[in-house]
Amino acid sequence: MALTIKEDVTVLFAGDSGDGMQLTGNMFTDTHAHFGNDLSTFPNFPAEIRAPQGSLAGVSGFQIRFGSIEIFTPGDACDVLVAMNAAALKTNLHSLKNSGTIIANSSGFDSKNLRLAGYENNPLESGELSGYQLYIIDVTKLTRTALSESGLGQKDIDRTKNMFVLGFLLWMFDRSPDGPTEFINQKFKKNEPVRTANLNVLAAGYNYGETTNTFTSRYTVKPARLAPGKYRSVNGNQALSLGLVAASEQSGLQLFYGSYPITPASTLLHYLSSYKNFNVKTFQAEDEIAAVCSAIGASFGGALGVTGSSGPGVALKGEAIGLAMILELPLIICNIQRGGPSTGLPTKTEQSDLFQAYYGRNGEAPIPVISSRSPSDCFWAALEASRIAIEHMTPVMLLSDGYIANGSEPWKFPNTKDLPGITPPLARPGQRDEKYLPYDRDEKLVRKWAIPGMEGLIHRIGGLEKEEKTGNVSYDPVNHENMVKIRAKRVEIIADSIPAQELDSGSPGGDLLVIGWGSTYGVIKAAVKQALAKGHAVAHAHLRYLNPFPKNLFELMSSYDKILIPEMNSGQLKHLLQGRYLIPIEGMNKIRGIPFTSKEIEEKIDSILS
Amino acid sequence: MATEALKSKDFVTDQDVRWCPGCGDYSILKQVQQVMADSGRDPQDIVFISGIGCAARFPYYMETYGMHGIHGRAPALASGLKAINKDLSVWVVTGDGDCLSIGGNHFIHLLRRNFDLNLLLFNNEIYGLTKGQYSPTSPLGRRTGSSPMGVIDTPFRPMELAFGAKGTFIARSMDRDPKHLREVLQHADDHMGTSFVEIYQNCNVFNDGAFFTFTEKATKKQNALFLTQGEPLVFGENEEWGVRLNDLRPEIVSLEQYSKNDLWIHDAKDRFKATVLCQFDDLKNGEIPYPRPFGVIYQEERPTYEDQLENLHNQAVIEKGSGKLDQLLAGSRVWEIM
Ligand SMILES: Cc1ncc(C[n+]2csc(CCOP(=O)(O)OP(=O)(O)O)c2C)c(N)n1
Ligand code: SF4
Ligand SMILES: [Mg+2]
Numbered sequence: 044m045a046l047t048i049k050e051d052v053t054v055l056f057a058g059d060s061g062d063g064m065q066l067t068g069n070m071f072t073d074t075h076a077h078f079g080n081d082l083s084t085f086p087n088f089p090a091e092i093r094a095p096q097g098s099l100a101g102v103s104g105f106q107i108r109f110g111s112i113e114i115f116t117p118g119d120a121c122d123v124l125v126a127m128n129a130a131a132l133k134t135n136l137h138s139l140k141n142s143g144t145i146i147a148n149s150s151g152f153d154s155k156n157l158r159l160a161g162y163e164n165n166p167l168e169s170g171e172l173s174g175y176q177l178y179i180i181d182v183t184k185l186t187r188t189a190l191s192e193s194g195l196g197q198k199d200i201d202r203t204k205n206m207f208v209l210g211f212l213l214w215m216f217d218r219s220p221d222g223p224t225e226f227i228n229q230k231f232k233k234n235e236p237v238r239t240a241n242l243n244v245l246a247a248g249y250n251y252g253e254t255t256n257t258f259t260s261r262y263t264v265k266p267a268r269l270a271p272g273k274y275r276s277v278n279g280n281q282a283l284s285l286g287l288v289a290a291s292e293q294s295g296l297q298l299f300y301g302s303y304p305i306t307p308a309s310t311l312l313h314y315l316s317s318y319k320n321f322n323v324k325t326f327q328a329e330d331e332i333a334a335v336c337s338a339i340g341a342s343f344g345g346a347l348g349v350t351g352s353s354g355p356g357v358a359l360k361g362e363a364i365g366l367a368m369i370l371e372l373p374l375i376i377c378n379i380q381r382g383g384p385s386t387g388l389p390t391k392t393e394q395s396d397l398f399q400a401y402y403g404r405n406g407e408a409p410i411p412v413i414s415s416r417s418p419s420d421c422f423w424a425a426l427e428a429s430r431i432a433i434e435h436m437t438p439v440m441l442l443s444d445g446y447i448a449n450g451s452e453p454w455k456f457p458n459t460k461d462l463p464g465i466t467p468p469l470a471r472p473g474q475r476d477e478k479y480l481p482y483d484r485d486e487k488l489v490r491k492w493a494i495p496g497m498e499g500l501i502h503r504i505g506g507l508e509k510e511e512k513t514g515n516v517s518y519d520p521v522n523h524e525n526m527v528k529i530r531a532k533r534v535e536i537i538a539d540s541i542p543a544q545e546l547d548s549g550s551p552g553g554d555l556l557v558i559g560w561g562s563t564y565g566v567i568k569a570a571v572k573q574a575l576a577k578g579h580a581v582a583h584a585h586l587r588y589l590n591p592f593p594k595n596l597f598e599l600m601s602s603y604d605k606i607l608i609p610e611m612n613s614g615q616l617k618h619l620l621q622g623r624y625l626i627p628i629e630g631m632n633k634i635r636g637i638p639f640t641s642k643e644i645e646e647k648i649d650s651i652l653s
Numbered sequence: 654m655a656t657e658a659l660k661s662k663d664f665v666t667d668q669d670v671r672w673c674p675g676c677g678d679y680s681i682l683k684q685v686q687q688v689m690a691d692s693g694r695d696p697q698d699i700v701f702i703s704g705i706g707c708a709a710r711f712p713y714y715m716e717t718y719g720m721h722g723i724h725g726r727a728p729a730l731a732s733g734l735k736a737i738n739k740d741l742s743v744w745v746v747t748g749d750g751d752c753l754s755i756g757g758n759h760f761i762h763l764l765r766r767n768f769d770l771n772l773l774l775f776n777n778e779i780y781g782l783t784k785g786q787y788s789p790t791s792p793l794g795r796r797t798g799s800s801p802m803g804v805i806d807t808p809f810r811p812m813e814l815a816f817g818a819k820g821t822f823i824a825r826s827m828d829r830d831p832k833h834l835r836e837v838l839q840h841a842d843d844h845m846g847t848s849f850v851e852i853y854q855n856c857n858v859f860n861d862g863a864f865f866t867f868t869e870k871a872t873k874k875q876n877a878l879f880l881t882q883g884e885p886l887v888f889g890e891n892e893e894w895g896v897r898l899n900d901l902r903p904e905i906v907s908l909e910q911y912s913k914n915d916l917w918i919h920d921a922k923d924r925f926k927a928t929v930l931c932q933f934d935d936l937k938n939g940e941i942p943y944p945r946p947f948g949v950i951y952q953e954e955r956p957t958y959e960d961q962l963e964n965l966h967n968q969a970v971i972e973k974g975s976g977k978l979d980q981l982l983a984g985s986r987v988w989e990i991m
Contacts, residue, residue: 077988271991275984285982292978299737319969321976324736324962329762333729336722336759340702340733343720344741348733366723456982495700495718495734495741503666503712505721506705515668516713 046217047262051110053118054212057135058127058151059096060089060103063205068105069451070209074222075109076276076453079266082109083565085117085638086449088390097151097159102134111265115565117450119640123215125208127151127182129160144176146211148204150183178257182207189247193240203237203244210248217263220249270455277454279418279447280307283377284314286425288321291347293426294433294465299341300349301326301334303356306389307445308379311351331356335363335376342372343504345469345494347429351377353445354396355386358403365404366506367438368530371482371490373467374438375428379448382636391636392446394561395612400440401590401619407527409534411435412590414442416564419454421447424587430465435537436489442589444611446562446638468492473499481514488533535591544593549575549582554652556603558628560586560616563609563639570644579652589616597624605651607631609644661686664696664716672707677828677854681775682714684831685744688838689717692742699742702731704756706748707782708775708854725756728763728772732958735768739959742842743770750780753789753809761818764847766958771841771848774811777856778863785859797859811851812950813931821846823927823951827853829868833879833947840949846957867945878933880948885916888944896944903929905938919948927951 054071056064065086072084087104094101108118123144126132128151139145152167166172167179186204193200206227213220223245231238252258277285291298300323302312316325324346328334331352338348350360357378367374380396382388396403400412411431415424421443428441470491473479481502484490493500502514508526510517517523547564548571549556559567564585571583584599586592600606600620606628608617614630621628631647633639664686672678689699699717703709705724712719718741722730727745735743745763752760752774763772779797780786786799790811794803815823822844826837834852841848853864867877878888878896886896887908895916896903903917920926930950936943970976 073986077986079988079990266990269990271989273983273987273989275982275987277984288976288981289978297737299733301733318976318981319966320973321978321981323976324966326733326736328729328732329758332726333732333759333762336726336729337733337736339722340720340730340735341737342733343730344734344738346737362723363726370720456984459978459982496698496738498697501697501716501718503701503715503719503721505712505719506723507721 045260047260049262049264050112051108051114052123052216052262052264053106053108053121054123054125055104055106055121055135055138056125056208057102057104057131058125058205059130060091060093060101061096062103062127063202064103064105064127067205067209068107070223070226071212072107072109072451073226073276074213074218075107075264076274077222078218079269080109080111080264081114081267081269081453082107083114083117084451085446090388090390095159097128097130097156099130099134099160102131104131104135109264111267113267115569116641119642125212127208129156129162129166132166133160133162139175142175144178145172146178146180146208148182148208149179150181180211180251185247185251186244189244190240193236193243195236195240199237200240203241206241206244207248207251210245210250211252214249214252215258215261217261220245269453272455274453274455276451277419277422277456278449278451279415279421279443280310280379280449281314282419282454283415283421283425283441283443284311284318286422287315287349287375287429288318288323289422289459289462290426290429290433290465291322292459293462294347294429294467296433296467297346298323298349299326299338299346300324300351301328301337301341302351303328303331303334305353305356307381307448308351308353308356308377310448311377311379331359332363335360335374338374339363339367339370339372342367342374343370343495345492347373347375347433349375349377351379353379353381354383354399357396357399361404364410364438365406365408368404368408368410369506369509370504371436372438373432373436375425375432375441376438377441377443380442380444388636390445392444392562392638393611393634393636394444394563395615395634396442397589397612397615397619400442407531409531409590410438410440411534411537412440412442414561414587414589415447416561416585416587418447418450418452420564422454426462427587430463431537433465433467434489435487435533436468436492437533442561444562469494470497470500472497475499480512482509483512487536488529538591538594541588541591541593543595544584544586544599547583547585548572551582551599552602553580553582554603555579555581555605555607555648556600557581557583557644557648558586558600558606558608558616558620559583560589560610563611566639566641566644567609569641570648573641573645574648574652579648581648581652586616592623600624600626605629607647607651609633609639609647611638658693659690659696661690664689666714666716668713670714671710673858675857676707677777677856678708678711678775680828680831681773681834681852681854682711684834684838685773686715688835688842689715691839692842694742698740699744700734701744701746702727702734703746704748704751705782706751706780707856708746708748709751711746725751725754726759727751728756728759731770732763732766732768735770735959736962739769739963745770745772747772747774748781749774749776749778749788749790749811753811753814757789761814764815764818764820764849767821767846767955768959769845769847769957771850774849774851775854776811776851777854777860779856779860781856781859810931810934813934815849816927816931816951820849820951821953821955822848822949824849824949825851825853825947827864827868827947828855837948844952846955867947876942876944878944878946880919880921880946880950882919882921882949885913885918887913887916894944903933903936903943905943921949921952924951924953
């Protein structure tokens with residue numbers, strides 16, 4: 044049989060939320076990662092845990108793109124769509140490439156499923172899919188046959204049908220089932236019947252490909268030329284958690300994470316609470332306000348206080364963030380953004396909390412804002428946010444979003460000996476009789492961190508305006524204005540210690556600079572790469588530092604004729620940069636809860652430059 | 654370490670105290686400073702944390718570490734502090750609005766978790782700092798700036814709420830009985846777990862005399878019931894009244910008819926008796942209200958949150974070995990590209 048070699052392939056697993064598509068996708072991903080492909084994934088969940096079976100609302104998807112080339116995005120459109128039922132086909136067909144492959148589970152297209160999905164005729168039979176390569180497999184029936192002698196009940200048997208799909212796809216992409224086998228052995232080591240059943244069904248799926256002649260083509264994707272080194276696969280929230288633990292080790296500080304569950308931030312709490320053998324304490328608070336306040340209390344006590352949430356929760360934390368800001372204590376607020384406003388689109392992604400990060404507090408309360416651009420980059424963003432929070436004694440907003448929080452990619456993880464150090468500005472225990480000045484500052488306007496329990500440093504801090512140096516309550520008008528300026532300056536000064544803005548691709552000066560921040564990194568990178576290949580004088584700059592901006596940003600922007608900012612919001616970064624630098628900027632905005640495709644951006648670049 | 658014994662004046666700060674002249678907060682401040690001195694603790698190991706309100710100015714006046722936080726959130730600030738440093742002696746100072754209205758959620762969760770810290774509720778049945786609106790403890794019908802025709806919200810009974818929230822130490826005292834207040838504060842300090850102390854505090858500007866029935870000489874003995882562990886419940890001008898338990902009902906009896914042996918013996922460890930004591934504020938004997946209990950109403954031993962948290966960490970280290978960052982970064986599935 045023909046084995047076609049491909050540079051990259053995108054597969055979308057779609058099924059009912061009970062069909063196990065996330066697990067299938069992850070196991071499929073793992074296999075390709077170990078094989079040495081570069082890859083990127085995009086899990087897409089419904090908001091309800093168990094929406095009615097077979098309904099459009101209940102479709103859960105997992106998209107993976109893997110390649111022998113560098114992969115920046117999980118793929119604009121897919122080559123292969125696995126549809127476990129009619130609803131899965133209906134909701135995802137639009138993202139299948141022309142003449143792409145559909146693998147459909149025929150038992151998911153019975154009259155009930157068709158009705159729930161709103162099909163009048165069975166699309167598998169009506170001919171409407173003639174533009175695609177359609178393979179119909181009765182996965183449910185084949186699974187049942189494979190396990191007819193297993194002694195398991197029907198429900199347990201049906202639960203393994205995702206392994207059939209996995210086995211079949213491994214065959215289709217010429218990958219050995221060894222990795223998944225090992226995974227199943229581990230996962231079900233305490234449940235022998237289920238372990239064997241999963242293995243049998245996995246093998247049945249694989250053999251089905253091998254033995255039936257229906258399938259005329261198999262594909263293979265060679266390993267990518269990734270930089271040599273050790274890799275693991277990591278998702279954004281995992282990487283962010285690891286970055287925080289690394290910050291704790293690099294600073295010698297205890298890490299305290301106070302949080303209240305919210306999608307898509309909850310897994311931060313899950314990960315961090317499992318690191319109890321590290322110097323990491325977690326606290327599931329009664330609400331977001333308590334979560335942030337507990338973190339402030341911990342920072343007051345000399346720990347690195349961190350809190351994490353998504354937009355609605357960050358809104359609740361606003362007053363307390365202002366407190367941390369006026370107290371001048373380290374604090375990290377992770378905002379894993381989702382579609383807003385209000386409860387909005389909890390499981391979908393958006394970048395619409397940048398204004399909230401900037402302005403979401405009463406009074407003049409500027410704080411540094413850092414963003415992460417990819418799953419593995421969350422590690423570095425968290426480490427850098429921690430450095431700034433600790434060394435500058437300030438709350439820092441760390442922005443990620445649902446897209447990179449759940450998405451994963453291979454990560455050439457660092458060796459800890461290569462990580463930067465972090466130096467907490469601890470006060471030196473003093474004389475008991477000397478009056479301690481808690482708001483005395485160094486040249487970077489950073490006060491010293493005096494921690495309860497330290498000798499000779501007894502002092503009180505609070506949210507009322509304070510007198511410079513002594514920290515005593517002061518209502519003096521001139522002092523207040525001075526303090527507001529000092530606190531603003533404290534954030535601006537950080538620009539001295541951050542790297543200059545670099546170009547991700549392209550060269551300085553030209554027709555168009557595409558500026559991005561956060562999770563649009565991959566799609567912009569891919570689009571600009573295409574545009575460069577076409578000979579356009581275009582470049583890409585991706586901002587990690589949103590407040591303060593890098594010092595050279597204005598100069599960099601000025602060296603292009605035009606600037607384009609694609610954002611998953613109505614133009615928040617555009618507004619900030621225009622307001623600050625008075626440079627006209629073109630916005631490109633998508634507010635649909637789904638990421639841009641690189642094609643969309645490529646076309647926009649073309650239209651601007653034509 | 655402090656070498657000489659400290660005096661209460663060692664806990665006085667250089668800040669001017671800004672409460673209204675005659676405010677009950679002054680007396681509480683004085684007693685707290687005395688109790689801190691008596692505790693023998695080094696001031697550098699003590700932290701006062703508050704929210705917002707008149708009461709919440711307290712930390713500025715204590716020569717210890719302190720934080721004046723935001724409205725209602727002191728319990729959460731204190732929880733984080735205590736979770737990362739269990740050696741500190743932590744005191745939360747809060748008002749009835751701060752604690753039971755905006756901070757009500759944090760209050761109940763603090764109690765059920767049982768951090769080893771102390772929460773002093775200065776109850777003046779009014780919002781003092783915002784100039785006299787009714788609070789969650791203002792009685793029905795009370796006319797205030799925001800209830801010109803009288804309050805219609807049924808008030809909380811703080812002790813009852815604390816009990817329902819699984820508090821492990823519940824006590825009440827008053828600003829105008831320094832000795833009693835000091836004793837109760839000492840008990841609170843000794844308790845391992847969250848010690849909740851409601852302190853009746855007179856706001857002479859916006860709610861003057863709210864507790865005079867219990868605090869003033871003329872009426873105090875008749876209306877306040879001072880509890881002592883192991884002692885019978887007696888009150889009255891000449892200790893002529895007692896409380897006995899008649900089946901499940903507390904009954905006011907005359908000691909001319911009953912002897913002290915017939916009376917309810919106070920036992921703060923008795924959950925059932927504590928629930929009944931928490932009801933006294935609302936009970937009436939015909940038209941006459943029951944005497945109001947003061948002292949340690951309830952006390953229970955339960956592991957503190959921070960100890961349990963520490964146990965989990967120790968257990969994790971035993972099970973997994975102490976954490977190695979390199980291993981954590983590598984995760985469980987690593988592949989190498991040559
Ligand atoms: C978020 C917020 N809401 C409202 C206020 C205004 N405020 C300050 S103190 C207070 C009530 C204080 O009452 P209480 O806790 O009983 O303290 P007291 O002044 O009586 O001691 C209010 C409503 C505030 N400071 N912050
Ligand atoms: S307003 Fe009332 S509680 Fe506040 S300081 Fe004055 S007397 Fe005390
Ligand atoms: Mg009050």
